[in-house]
Amino acid sequence: MSGDDPTPPEEKMLNAVRLREERRRRAESEPSLARYLGQVGILGWAIVLPTLVALYVGRKVDHYFGTGVFWTAPALLIGLGFGCWMAWKWMQRQ
Secondary structure: OOOOOOOOOOHHHHHHEEEEEEEEHHHHHHHHHHHHHHHHHHHHHHHHHHHHHHHHHHHHHHHHOOOOOOOOOHHHHHHHHHHHHHHEEEEEOO
């Protein structure tokens, strides 16, 4: 048969493993645009999500007590501070 490959299966497997390891090393050493955009997206959500949750909680508390924005403003600042702290910790791990 003309399609037979004389390479033993063990050799094919070793070559496939070596190729995969080489691709993995190259991907780790050369960050792509998609990776940078993903990191920016994660940082954005790490800041925005706690801020929005705190804003929501502050509005609910203000609505319950009828206090205008008495609780909303500090909750917003606390949520923003917590989100920035979480983003900072995440960047330190990267």
